[in-house]
Amino acid sequence: MNKFLFALCSLGLIASAHAQLKAPDADYAKVRQQFGQLNLTVNAVAESPMDGLLQVFTNKGLFFTSKDGQYFIEGNIYDLTNKVLVNDEQMRPYIQQQVEAQKSGVIEYKAADEKYVINVFTDPTCGYCRKLHNEMKDYNNAGITVRYMAFPRGGLGSETYLQMQHIWCSKDSRGAMDKAKDGDNVKPAMCTNPVKAQYELGQSFGVSGTPAIILPSGRLIPGYQPAKALLSQLQAGS
Numbered sequence: 001m002n003k004f005l006f007a008l009c010s011l012g013l014i015a016s017a018h019a020q021l022k023a024p025d026a027d028y029a030k031v032r033q034q035f036g037q038l039n040l041t042v043n044a045v046a047e048s049p050m051d052g053l054l055q056v057f058t059n060k061g062l063f064f065t066s067k068d069g070q071y072f073i074e075g076n077i078y079d080l081t082n083k084v085l086v087n088d089e090q091m092r093p094y095i096q097q098q099v100e101a102q103k104s105g106v107i108e109y110k111a112a113d114e115k116y117v118i119n120v121f122t123d124p125t126c127g128y129c130r131k132l133h134n135e136m137k138d139y140n141n142a143g144i145t146v147r148y149m150a151f152p153r154g155g156l157g158s159e160t161y162l163q164m165q166h167i168w169c170s171k172d173s174r175g176a177m178d179k180a181k182d183g184d185n186v187k188p189a190m191c192t193n194p195v196k197a198q199y200e201l202g203q204s205f206g207v208s209g210t211p212a213i214i215l216p217s218g219r220l221i222p223g224y225q226p227a228k229a230l231l232s233q234l235q236a237g238s
Contacts (some may be wrong), residue, residue: 010204028042028045030067030068030069031045031054031056031065031069031083032045033058033069034065034069034070035058035063035065035069035072038072040058040059040060041058041059042056042057042058043057043058043059043204044056044057044094045057046090048064048087048090049079049086049089049090050064050077052066052067053065053066053067053073054066054067055090057091057094057204059095059200059203059204060203060204060206061203061204061205061206062087062090062094062206064077064093074192088219091205091206091218091220092217092218092219094218095205095214095218095220096216096217096218097111098201098204098205099119099149099214099218102149102197102198102201103147105149105168105193105194105197105198106119106147106148106149107147107148107168107173107174108145108146108147108148108174109136109140109145109146109147109148110140110145110175110213111140111141111142111143111144111145112140113143114143114144114145115142115143115144115234116143116144116145116215116216116218116231116234117144117145117147117212118139118144118145118146118147118213118214118215118216118230118234119147119148119149119213120132120146120147120149120211120212120213120214121149121150121151121198121202121207121210121211121212121214122148122149122150122151122154122210122211123150123151123152123160123164123210124160124164124167124177124180124181125153125160125163126153126164126209126210126211127194128210128211128223128224129131129181129209129210129211129224130181130182131151131176131224132211132224132225133181134181135226135227138172138226138227138228139230140229141227142228142230142231143231144226144227144230144231144234148167148177149201149202150194150195150198150199150206151166151198151199151202151210151212152164152195152199153209153210155199156196156199161187161195161196161199163180164195165190165193165195166186166187166188166189166190167180167186167192168191168193168194168195169189169190169193170186170187170189171189180210205220206220207220207222208222209222209223210224211224213225213230215233215234215238216234216238217238219238223235
């Protein structure tokens, strides 16, 4: 897909996802103003499963607030009746929407007999990311397609950020990723690319390290998972 068209499509899908989650305009305006004081960018606001609270999806993860924006709640909230972590349950559909909006910008390793698709925030300089990559045949043989998304751990000013742009802009992005994961140099190439957007997306999910695996359910698993263990979780629908 043309890189410029990809960027426009992604922005359109994200805007659509945000529109579905958005709370009444009055609440949204108050919350955005209050959260701005904390240097947090509000991506979407929705009614919380808890009466009197809103859930706020930001550039740094999920938070909760009173409807007037006065009270800010950071941390995990548990539903003791249903035995679930509310943060996780509410983030899953949001993550699914946002990942869907980025699917044209991933680097994909497709299973011949595909049963499941996972998205993985990766950094080619990360040891466990390389371990996962070296076992790509195991994932694919288990019917798991792996889609890489960029998350340079050093941030947007790092050498890895530049390297990942070269990877995504390469004519053979998979080949470039393979080389980078082996510790080899990647030929410089620049274009309009999704690396910055994907990194910021990962931050909005609460990702702080790599690999970070996103299951089809929207569940986010921090860290490496061997193919057999991951397959068990996928089969269980977790």
